Amino acid sequence: MKKPPIVWCVGGSDSSAHAGLQADLRTGQDLSCHVQTIVTCVTAQNSKVVQSVEAVSVTMFDAQWQTLLDDVPPDAIKVSLLPSLALVEACSVWLQRIRKNHPRVSIVFDPVMAASSESGNRLQQSSVGAALLANLLPWVDVITPNAMEFTALTGLSLDDSLGPPLKAIQQTLFAEGVCPHALWLLKGGHDDSEQATDWLLGRTSITGFRTQRLTVHNTRGTGCTLSTALASFMAHGYELLDALTMAKAYITGALKTGVKIGEGAGPLGRPGWPLQIENLPEIVSSDGDSLGTGVAFEQVDEQKLGLYPVVDSVEWLALVLEQGVQIAQLRIKDPDDPELEDKITQAICLGEQFDAQVFINDHWPQAVALGAYGVHLGQEDLEEADLALIQKAGLLLGISTHGYYEIARGQSICPSYIALGHIFPTQTKQMPSQPQGLKRLEHYATLLHEHFPTVAIGGINAERFPLVAQTGVNSVAVVTAITQSAEPEAAIRELMAAFDRAKGVER
Numbered sequence: 001m002k003k004p005p006i007v008w009c010v011g012g013s014d015s016s017a018h019a020g021l022q023a024d025l026r027t028g029q030d031l032s033c034h035v036q037t038i039v040t041c042v043t044a045q046n047s048k049v050v051q052s053v054e055a056v057s058v059t060m061f062d063a064q065w066q067t068l069l070d071d072v073p074p075d076a077i078k079v080s081l082l083p084s085l086a087l088v089e090a091c092s093v094w095l096q097r098i099r100k101n102h103p104r105v106s107i108v109f110d111p112v113m114a115a116s117s118e119s120g121n122r123l124q125q126s127s128v129g130a131a132l133l134a135n136l137l138p139w140v141d142v143i144t145p146n147a148m149e150f151t152a153l154t155g156l157s158l159d160d161s162l163g164p165p166l167k168a169i170q171q172t173l174f175a176e177g178v179c180p181h182a183l184w185l186l187k188g189g190h191d192d193s194e195q196a197t198d199w200l201l202g203r204t205s206i207t208g209f210r211t212q213r214l215t216v217h218n219t220r221g222t223g224c225t226l227s228t229a230l231a232s233f234m235a236h237g238y239e240l241l242d243a244l245t246m247a248k249a250y251i252t253g254a255l256k257t258g259v260k261i262g263e264g265a266g267p268l269g270r271p272g273w274p275l276q277i278e279n280l281p282e283i284v285s286s287d288g289d290s291l292g293t294g295v296a297f298e299q300v301d302e303q304k305l306g307l308y309p310v311v312d313s314v315e316w317l318a319l320v321l322e323q324g325v326q327i328a329q330l331r332i333k334d335p336d337d338p339e340l341e342d343k344i345t346q347a348i349c350l351g352e353q354f355d356a357q358v359f360i361n362d363h364w365p366q367a368v369a370l371g372a373y374g375v376h377l378g379q380e381d382l383e384e385a386d387l388a389l390i391q392k393a394g395l396l397l398g399i400s401t402h403g404y405y406e407i408a409r410g411q412s413i414c415p416s417y418i419a420l421g422h423i424f425p426t427q428t429k430q431m432p433s434q435p436q437g438l439k440r441l442e443h444y445a446t447l448l449h450e451h452f453p454t455v456a457i458g459g460i461n462a463e464r465f466p467l468v469a470q471t472g473v474n475s476v477a478v479v480t481a482i483t484q485s486a487e488p489e490a491a492i493r494e495l496m497a498a499f500d501r502a503k504g505v506e507r
């Protein structure tokens with residue numbers, strides 16, 4: 001069996017196992033990671049009270065780091081409860097070493113100060129708070145305080161009722177010399193508004209992850225679970241925004257499946273890999289707006305999906321439609337093409353002639369003006385385009401996505417289909433992200449199944465085509481598998497047949 005990603009969790013033992021390292025172990029296991037632990041303290045607690053906390057010695061703390069490091073380095077580290085100043089300082093030294101010798105290790109810092117059980121819940125010496133930022137922030141990728149921890153750490157308030165003064169907070173956090181690069185995830189789970197928004201603040205970006213507030217009782221270990229899920233997804237190689245979107249979906253599933261154990265609040269459930277679309281957060285800008293217009297786009301006709309050629313000329317479009325494909329795209333990348341409107345007009349006519357769903361890439365104003373069937377837009381285009389206008393004009397809208405975050409962002413638009421790319425390395429386009437591979441594609445197809453038609457794209461040749469079709473996607477887009485084939489007509493017919501075979505369709 002393949003070695004699972006390794007996550008080191010640095011924190012305290014919780015005798016009730018509702019939170020702390022025990023919750024971290026269950027989370028990592030649930031997400032196919034191997035969690036190794038660096039124990040900072042032993043606590044005697046149950047669902048109601050923290051009875052006592054006993055820190056380990058710095059010698060013991062150092063020995064755990066060294067012993068693990070002598071064997072195999074981690075893929076990600078989650079640091080949580082550090083009960084004493086001596087352990088904060090020791091941890092800072094280890095993180096600095098890790099940063100220097102293993103720069104690819106992701107580091108998440110969840111600044112736990114108290115347990116959320118009902119009383120007697122302090123876990124950390126009160127003198128420690130101020131030292132945390134100075135010692136740990138330089139080495140971490142993301143810090144995940146709740147509102148109370150945020151105030152304790154920074155003296156700033158995150159009071160939703162006043163309207164989050166996010167830009168002012170951002171300026172203070174990223175002021176010269178205060179905090180060089182770590183992102184802040186300011187968790188909004190602790191007030192009582194109808195929706196809960198976690199805000200991710202970078203030096204120049206503010207992104208909200210919004211969910212409906214769940215009225216559930218068994219919420220112990222929420223912070224531990226979120227931060228360990230985040231570290232686990234990063235250990236699997238997901239980018240931070242994708243990992244955070246997944247961690248949010250995971251925590252929503254975990255809150256829905258919590259269990260009552262003991263007299264106080266019980267622990268969260270462990271819902272497995274996030275594959276339920278209803279658990280995805282809504283992605284909002286600093287104003288609290290999502291990309292959606294509030295009205296769904298008409299979806300493509302699933303009977304007319306399958307092979308989806310993406311071509312750069314009217315001649316190619318005619319050729320693919322003549323072979324019987326029922327969805328295709330005209331992708332002209334030169335905005336100054338003097339014949340652009342002519343070409344779009346011809347593409348629209350060809351679509352009508354062959355009763356096919358022809359999408360126009362990028363050029364939405366012309367597509368709207370000329371009455372196209374649909375437009376295909378990338379994520380950056382979505383910010384600029386007038387989506388309400390496209391919708392009012394009756395066009396369909398296909399969108400590109402490259403991972404969980406963009407899927408969550410794009411689903412608020414309720415598009416006609418969601419494209420998932422790039423699956424394999426491609427020579428056709430310079431991609432800023434890594435190829436996603438078949439496993440992730442299969443997950444996205446499951447996540448979106450019965451909600452949005454899906455299209456896979458990127459590096460899909462004749463050999464890979466059946467494997468892609470078998471993941472459950474509704475359509476497979478290709479460029480060079482057709483345009484660089486010695487016999488394009490035969491290649492198209494073979495790809496169409498391969499799609500039908502993969503789906504068990506007989507024609």
Ligand SMILES: Cc1ncc(COP(=O)(O)OP(=O)(O)O)c(N)n1
Binds near residue numbers: 361377381
């Ligand atoms: C079906 C399909 N999926 C993805 C893309 C890529 O679109 P976009 O992100 O807008 O990039 P460009 O095509 O503009 O380079 C696509 N065209 N079609």
Ligand SMILES: Cc1ncsc1CCOP(=O)(O)O
Binds near residue numbers: 421428457459460
């Ligand atoms: C336009 C585009 N968007 C993501 S990958 C890609 C190119 C796909 O081309 P090919 O099928 O030749 O890899």
